[in-house]
Amino acid sequence: LAPANIRAIAPYQGGKPISELAREMGLNEADIVKLASNENPLGMSPKAQMALEEAIYEIARYPDGNSFALRDAVSRKYGVQSAQIVFGNGSNDILELAARAFLTAGDEAIYSQHAFAVYPLVTQAVGATGVVVPAVEFAHDLPGFLKAITPKTKLIFVANPNNPTGTLINKTDLKTFLQQVPKHVLVVLDEAYDEYLSSVDKSEAIAWLTEFENLIISRTFSKAYGLAGLRVGFGLMHATLADLMNRVRQPFNVNSLAQVAATVSLQDEDFVARSYAANQAGMAQITQGLEQLGLSYIPSYGNFVSFKVTNASAVNQALLKSGVIVRPVANYEMPDYLRVSIGLFGENARFLEVLENILKS
Numbered sequence: 607l608a609p610a611n612i613r614a615i616a617p618y619q620g621g622k623p624i625s626e627l628a629r630e631m632g633l634n635e636a637d638i639v640k641l642a643s644n645e646n647p648l649g650m651s652p653k654a655q656m657a658l659e660e661a662i663y664e665i666a667r668y669p670d671g672n673s674f675a676l677r678d679a680v681s682r683k684y685g686v687q688s689a690q691i692v693f694g695n696g697s698n699d700i701l702e703l704a705a706r707a708f709l710t711a712g713d714e715a716i717y718s719q720h721a722f723a724v725y726p727l728v729t730q731a732v733g734a735t736g737v738v739v740p741a742v743e744f745a746h747d748l749p750g751f752l753k754a755i756t757p758k759t760k761l762i763f764v765a766n767p768n769n770p771t772g773t774l775i776n777k778t779d780l781k782t783f784l785q786q787v788p789k790h791v792l793v794v795l796d797e798a799y800d801e802y803l804s805s806v807d808k809s810e811a812i813a814w815l816t817e818f819e820n821l822i823i824s825r826t827f828s829k830a831y832g833l834a835g836l837r838v839g840f841g842l843m844h845a846t847l848a849d850l851m852n853r854v855r856q857p858f859n860v861n862s863l864a865q866v867a868a869t870v871s872l873q874d875e876d877f878v879a880r881s882y883a884a885n886q887a888g889m890a891q892i893t894q895g896l897e898q899l900g901l902s903y904i905p906s907y908g909n910f911v912s913f914k915v916t917n918a919s920a921v922n923q924a925l926l927k928s929g930v931i932v933r934p935v936a937n938y939e940m941p942d943y944l945r946v947s948i949g950l951f952g953e954n955a956r957f958l959e960v961l962e963n964i965l966k967s
């Protein structure tokens with residue numbers, strides 16, 4: 607029924623929902639720990655929650671199709687013009703809008719091996735060809751990206767930090783890369799995890815937008831802002847690119863609750879700071895725990911870490927049986943790894959304890 611490019615798409619494999627596992631294993635939902643989707647274990651900003659309680663009374667009305675208040679907040683916070691912003695139903699929507707606006711059959715899009723799964727998905731969906739550059743020690747090989755550019759290349763996806771490897775490209779290398787990419791090739795720089803970076807590592811790419819008119823920066827409210835369920839993200843870019851992406855955007859792609867929560871969250875810097883601190887502490891707890899179990903892991907700059915374990919698939923099944931959901935990453939060509947998201951202290955402890963018992967038995 608569908609054309610060959612659609613039939614060739616590998617379905618996106620998300621984290622198993624708590625309710626599904628509870629039913630499968632006959633467990634209580636309250637006894638399940640989900641560390642599988644890089645969500646914020648602190649929940650959302652309390653200020654956003656209060657605003658949502660009010661916003662619910664406006665549900666009968668359509669959302670603001672241009673996200674005026676949110677646009678104003680993003681514009682002020684990041685020092686960009688309103689016309690440089692595109693809002694999405696999650697940042698996945700931004701990735702898809704970029705593919706739909708700029709790629710067509712016959713074009714090539716470049717991304718890394720072990721890179722975020724949505725890049726191949728949106729590329730194939732529009733009939734373009736994905737060109738995978740082998741990773742170097744799980745990280746993006748930017749010189750390899752440059753070598754992979756052909757006359758057909760239209761778009762390059764760069765995830766920084768990348769999921770599921772957690773690897774980070776340093777700012778000098780990234781800027782050098784951008785300077786070498788031909789101007790007619792667009793670079794989608796996916797910064798979904800930027801809020802988890804230290805002040806030293808944090809991206810400066812927004813300041814580079816004036817220099818690179820082919821740069822599209824993608825951000826999300828799903829991670830440090832804790833709004834994954836509401837689906838809201840945004841892209842920052844030259845106004846010409848934003849105009850083209852907005853043409854293929856659904857008129858009401860960001861719902862009204864998402865707009866309200868995102869606008870308030872953006873101003874709640876205290877909540878983001880707490881999320882960052884909790885992630886630092888949880889990352890130390892989990893990586894130390896993995897080391898004590900004699901397991902190696904890929905040092906991560908995100909709110910998750912991928913660790914190596916013998917019989918990863920069987921270990922994953924055993925974790926599920928005990929009510930701990932992590933993410934297998936075999937579909938990322940990492941069959942010997944599992945990815946665990948950083949949770950609350952007790953959740954991390956439970957994961958480590960269950961894992962230890964599985965490895966012993």
Ligand code: PMP
Nearest residue numbers: 696697698722769798826828839
């Ligand atoms: N980019 C990367 C690298 C991600 O890991 C994710 C979330 N898994 C996203 C984008 C998309 O997140 P969302 O659509 O919730 O903004």
